[in-house]
Amino acid sequence: MKISAQEEYGLRALLQLARAETQGESLTLGRIARLEGISTANAGKLMWILNKAGLVQSQRGTKGGYRLARPASDIHLNEVISVLDNERVEAHCKSYTGVLDSCVHTGDCGIRPVIVELHQIVDNALSEITLSQLLGTEATVDAVLHKIQSTKPRAESIHAQV
Amino acid sequence: MKISAQEEYGLRALLQLARAETQGESLTLGRIARLEGISTANAGKLMWILNKAGLVQSQRGTKGGYRLARPASDIHLNEVISVLDNERVEAHCKSYTGVLDSCVHTGDCGIRPVIVELHQIVDNALSEITLSQLLGTEATVDAVLHKIQSTKPRAESIHAQV
DNA sequence: CGCCATCTTGACTTAAAAGTAAGGTTTCGG
DNA sequence: CCGAAACCTTACTTTTAAGTCAAGATGGCG
Numbered sequence: 001m002k003i004s005a006q007e008e009y010g011l012r013a014l015l016q017l018a019r020a021e022t023q024g025e026s027l028t029l030g031r032i033a034r035l036e037g038i039s040t041a042n043a044g045k046l047m048w049i050l051n052k053a054g055l056v057q058s059q060r061g062t063k064g065g066y067r068l069a070r071p072a073s074d075i076h077l078n079e080v081i082s083v084l085d086n087e088r089v090e091a092h093c094k095s096y097t098g099v100l101d102s103c104v105h106t107g108d109c110g111i112r113p114v115i116v117e118l119h120q121i122v123d124n125a126l127s128e129i130t131l132s133q134l135l136g137t138e139a140t141v142d143a144v145l146h147k148i149q150s151t152k153p154r155a156e157s158i159h160a161q162v
Numbered sequence: 163m164k165i166s167a168q169e170e171y172g173l174r175a176l177l178q179l180a181r182a183e184t185q186g187e188s189l190t191l192g193r194i195a196r197l198e199g200i201s202t203a204n205a206g207k208l209m210w211i212l213n214k215a216g217l218v219q220s221q222r223g224t225k226g227g228y229r230l231a232r233p234a235s236d237i238h239l240n241e242v243i244s245v246l247d248n249e250r251v252e253a254h255c256k257s258y259t260g261v262l263d264s265c266v267h268t269g270d271c272g273i274r275p276v277i278v279e280l281h282q283i284v285d286n287a288l289s290e291i292t293l294s295q296l297l298g299t300e301a302t303v304d305a306v307l308h309k310i311q312s313t314k315p316r317a318e319s320i321h322a323q324v
Numbered sequence: 325c326g327c328c329a330t331c332t333t334g335a336c337t338t339a340a341a342a343g344t345a346a347g348g349t350t351t352c353g354g
Numbered sequence: 355c356c357g358a359a360a361c362c363t364t365a366c367t368t369t370t371a372a373g374t375c376a377a378g379a380t381g382g383c384g
Contacts, residue, residue, distance in 0.1 A: 001243055001284055003163050003277055005342065012273045028360065041344050048362070061351025062359045077276065081163055110296035111174045114239065115165055118287060122163055125283050126276075134272035167372065190330070203374050210332065222331045223381030330380080337374070342367100349362070354355100 001118075003081075009036055009046055010084040011077065017056060018072035018131040026065035053083040072135065078126035163280075165243075171198055171208055172246040173239065179218060180234035180293040188227035215245040234297065240288035 016035050020027050027035075033043040047066055050056045057069045068075065178197050182189050189197075195205035209228055212218045219231045230237065 001163070001165050001169060001247060003280070007163060008273065008277065011276070012271070015272050030360090039344070041346095042342080044361075044363095045343080051361090058361060059351080060349075060359090060361045061353095063352065064350085064360045066361090085163060109174065110177050111170065114173070114288075114291065114296070115170065118165070118284060121283060121287050122280060125280060129276065134276070192330090201374070203376095204372080206331075206333095207373080213331090220331060221381080222329085222379080223383090224329050225382065226330045226380090228331090325384100327383090329382085332379070333377090335375085335377105337372100339372070340370085342369070344367070345365085347363090347365105349360100351360080352358090354357095 004084065006046060006049070007081055007084045009038060009043075010050060011080055012036060013043070013046060014050070014055065014068070014075065014080060014131055015134055017066060017068050018075075018135055021068055021072060022135070026059065026067040028065040032066065049084065050080075055080065055083060068131075072131035073133075075131045076127050077129045077131075078123045081126055082123075166246070168208060168211070169243055169246045171200060171205075172212060173242055174198060175205070175208060176212065176217065176230070176237065176242060176293055177296055179228060179230050180237075180297055183230055183234060184297070188221065188229040190227040194228065211246065212242075217242065217245060230293075234293035235295075237293045238289050239291045239293075240285045243288055244285075 013032050013036060016032060017027055029040050029043050029047060032047065033040040036043060047056060047058070051058050051066070054069055055075065056066045058064070058066050175194050175198060178194060179189055191202050191205050191209060194209065195202040198205060200208075209218060209220070213220050213228070216231055217237065218228045220226070220228050
């Protein structure tokens with residue numbers, strides 16, 4: 001049970017956009033990538049998904065970039081996670097045929113209800129948080145960029161462990 | 163944000179063991195594999211992890227098999243998930259150096275607290291469920307096995323989608 | 325003792341996610 | 355109308371998780 005890389009980067013990217021929005025700015029891919037600490041190619045893929053899902057709007061050409069498609073106060077985290085949750089696979093039981101309730105364990109499976117409930121709990125918790133609510137503790141785009149630039153490079157492949 | 167295959171199979175395997183326990187039985191790898199609809203090789207790997215973590219006890223040789231290391235009423239789902247959560251990677255931010263609080267976004271990152279809180283919510287929810295609580299709605303081992311055997315084979319690679 | 329059933333262990337293969345690269349398209353500004 | 359800035363799209367590579375295989379170790383039972 002963990003958050004995927006796309007989910008985490010997507011949340012943070014949207015938060016950066018929300019922050020930029022308060023200053024009437026949009027953010028280019030390169031800028032988002034630097035803010036996130038990922039490659040522009042990777043950021044491009046991410047933003048394309050968010051764009052397709054209608055969470056952000058893109059503007060091509062000079063002076064282009066991304067901005068939120070809706071007010072930050074109207075974007076709830078559960079929607080973001082839902083969009084980025086890779087293919088939304090939620091159960092792995094190989095005895096499941098793809099048709100709801102047609103798992104051979106149906107009726108005998110005490111685990112599936114737990115998974116469903118778990119998903120609802122997470123969704124409820126995230127649905128109560130909007131991007132604008134997270135803005136309070138955030139620094140400005142420029143401050144973050146400056147901090148990142150003044151930090152020495154490090155390996156890309158290190159993951160946070162708890 | 164999804165449950166991994168190991169987590170799901172592990173939960174169900176432990177539930178099968180809890181059910182067997184009520185009849186004073188232990189379960190062999192082959193039996194667990196059939197109950198789960200996975201290969202014995204895969205089940206072996208899974209059970210070895212649970213064994214190493216002290217959740218189950220194994221007995222080799224004739225009349226061997228697995229049984230719960232503790233009463234089902236004493237095994238909470240959060241412990242199971244924790245053991246099976248692959249390497250327990252919980253954040254993907256590549257600007258994170260592996261030392262707690264040393265992410266370049268620290269202090270500017272509004273997302274990490276959300277992830278931490280989310281994890282706690284899930285853990286709390288799971289910590290209130292024990293294996294024995296799930297037993298109520300379960301059929302007997304024999305009933306499940308019979309049902310599985312009477313079901314036609316199907317592709318292994320189909321995943322549940324919601 | 326010796327054999328069989330069973331778990332153990334590590335190496336290997338396959339499948340999925342993450343990340344990269346490159347060429348194409350659109351827009352703006354001169 | 356041209357060129358640079360910026361996004362779009364597809365294909366490819368790398369990494370990680372999932373699943374398989376086979377040889378080894380262990381315990382029970384005749």
